Amino acid sequence: MTSGTLPPEIRRHIGHDLEPVRPLPPPWVRALVVLAWAVAGLLVILAVGGVRADAGELGMLVAWGAAMVEILAGFALIALALREAVPGAALPRRTLIGALLAAALVAGAVALLTWMRAAPAASACRFDAGMSCLAMEFALGVPALAMTVLLAVRALPVRPRWAGVLGGVGSGLLADGLQHLLCPVSDLAHVLVWHVGAIVGLGCAGWVAGWGVERWRARRLRSRA
């Protein structure tokens, strides 16, 4: 078999499927699919409920600018997850950890800026408001995560759990960028617990999805053996 002649089993297998294939587009192009979801979400928000009541008080930069920064950071993380999923293009662990820390910095900075600019009367940390934010972020983030995982699996990730975490945190940032335009609560505790909590939760969900992909592949290999 080392001789380099194609074994009959492989020849038979590939003989059934030799259709020309289109090479995968670059990761950032594939990530645009997920960004399109965020843009659709934004349009729905604008059409249905409008932006938060204190948007004028926060100013253009803190209301819209911060949301856009979060959405773009989420897009970058999703593109990194899709790059990580391509064989031979794995990223150093330091880069992956750096990207996650940068995501934490962006989320923290948005929370802090909003809290500093908002009127004290607007600050209130209530459990029901928190749960509603958490549910909304998951409703926006889970479809984005599902799309990212599907795109990553199609590219054959060597480390699916890492791709999952990056995709999860990226989807969380996308969702939080949208929720930042909706949620009228600027209290630091509320944003750190419920909004950042949702990002962390989606990151964990991404890790679990990656772990599931690994298990599924191992099971498929075992069943073939």
Next chain:
Amino acid sequence: MYDEERRRGDEALAGLMEAYQGGDVTAFETLYSALAPPLKGYLRALTRDATLADDVLQDTFLQMHRARHTFRPGHAVKPWAYAIARNVFLMHRRARGRRERREVLADSTLPESPVRPADGEIVDRDTLGRAVAMVGRERCEELLLHHVAGLSFREIAGVLGISEGAAKVRAHRAMAELKRVLRGDRS
């Protein structure tokens, strides 16, 4: 001279890969004959089991076929192929759920290494195999990918998910360890 040859070889492989993506079975056959022997050497070093290495090699090519759309034209084929081979090996290890055996490499399981004749005179393959086994597969992986598979440190970084600097440092450490083991072996 060697770099120029390497570059031409990489370009030829990339051309074959693009033809294969276009549905050319002859290109796949040529790719197989070029990639199977070095990949098998790498997999033998990872698995330390000739039969298992054959199974993993077959699964690697089937996986490469399924994932042929993931190869990006204009990029090198070898890091892509070695990353898939490593992935399939890890999947096999997980699926089997058994720990790697730390047995000494038999002569037949040694990778075919492009060792220059002068280096070949320093130690015989059997001794080198024993030394690699003593140092450990994980610690020698960068060394194998660089010296056996002929990948650059940048390509190794992409295969293993580490930085280029880390790949260089690990390969250097493994080489130093290998030398230490070989010196101890001789004394």
